[in-house]
Amino acid sequence: MTTFDPVVHFGLFVEEAFFDERTCQTITNEMRLDEGSPATLYGRGSTDAIDDRMRKSTRHTPQSETVLFVRQRLLECKSQVEAHFEVSLRCVEEPQFLRYDVGDFFVAHQDGNTGLLRLDQESRLVSVVILLSRGADAPEENAYCGGALVFHDRHRNQVTGELLLTRKPGTFVAFRSETTHEVTPVTFGERYSIASWYR
Numbered sequence: 483m484t485t486f487d488p489v490v491h492f493g494l495f496v497e498e499a500f501f502d503e504r505t506c507q508t509i510t511n512e513m514r515l516d517e518g519s520p521a522t523l524y525g526r527g528s529t530d531a532i533d534d535r536m537r538k539s540t541r542h543t544p545q546s547e548t549v550l551f552v553r554q555r556l557l558e559c560k561s562q563v564e565a566h567f568e569v570s571l572r573c574v575e576e577p578q579f580l581r582y583d584v585g586d587f588f589v590a591h592q593d594g595n596t597g598l599l600r601l602d603q604e605s606r607l608v609s610v611v612i613l614l615s616r617g618a619d620a621p622e623e624n625a626y627c628g629g630a631l632v633f634h635d636r637h638r639n640q641v642t643g644e645l646l647l648t649r650k651p652g653t654f655v656a657f658r659s660e661t662t663h664e665v666t667p668v669t670f671g672e673r674y675s676i677a678s679w680y681r
Contacts, residue, residue, distance in 0.1 A: 492633050492661060495566040500555070500654030506614040507651075509552075510674045512544035513579050521580060538586045539665075542579045552577045556610065556678055563656050563680060569607055571680040582629050582673040587666060590634055593659040593679060606659040606679040614674040617649020626671030631655065634662040656680075 489496060501509075518540040520532045543549075556574045564571050594606030611631055618625035630649070657663065659679060 488633065491635065492657060493567070494633075495563060495654075495656040497559075497654040498650055499652055500559070500612060501614070501652040503651050505652070506674075509544060509548055509579070509676075510614050512548055513542040513581060513674060516542040516544065518542040518581065521578070536591075537588045538582075539588065540581045540583070540586075542581060544579055549577065549579075552612075552676060552678075556680075559654070560680065563608055563610075566656070567608055567658065571607060573681050574610075575606070575679045575681065577676045577678040580675050580677060582626075582665060582668045582675075584668050584670060586629075586668050586673075588664055590632075590662050590664040592662055595659045605681045608656050608680040609659045609661070609663075610676075610678045610680070611655045612676040612678075613649060613653045613655075614651055614676065615672065616651050617673070621670040624671075626668055626673040628667050628669035629673035630666045632664050632666055633657065634664070 488494075520534070521537055521539045521541040523531050523533055523537055553574060553576065556577070560571055560574065593609045594604045596604065613631075616625045617629065618627055621627055626649075665673075
């Protein structure tokens with residue numbers, strides 16, 4: 483009997499040391515200095531919407547040099563991502579710097595490439611999440627609980643095949659944008675991460 487391997491099953495590209503801990507801490511500290519604003523959803527309208535029944539988190543804007551640094555690292559990784567997913571990618575979107583407080587979450591969704599909507603976001607081929615803070619199973623200082631990045635396989639008993647990924651700072655996770663995924667509610671602490679998309 484073969485063991486189910488979620489990383490293989492979902493075709494994920496995972497690199498655990500994409501950023502070192504010092505870089506994660508520097509970015510997190512910059513995010514803390516910015517007041518932030520509610521993270522938005524994309525939808526059918528001409529502007530992005532805020533709907534805290536679907537997504538509740540805060541988007542921050544660190545220094546422009548930090549945004550440029552993250553974007554450059556994503557571009558440097560583009561050829562590896564292309565090879566892994568066997569696709570040709572044109573560009574990477576500006577990264578979103580996100581904080582999830584206790585009770586914050588993002589319901590199960592897809593980021594693009596579904597063929598269901600005629601939106602600009604549909605041209606997203608590969609989604610990326612970079613974890614900046616440390617996750618833990620029980621409350622402890624400088625860590626968060628909950629806030630898991632979970633992938634769903636709707637074809638395996640509707641919800642089986644979920645993946646609770648490692649929660650080490652600096653972990654880079656890339657997946658096809660049509661993959662159903664969510665961020666479960668944070669139950670303790672603050673979860674910091676970066677999201678972006680290759681097109």
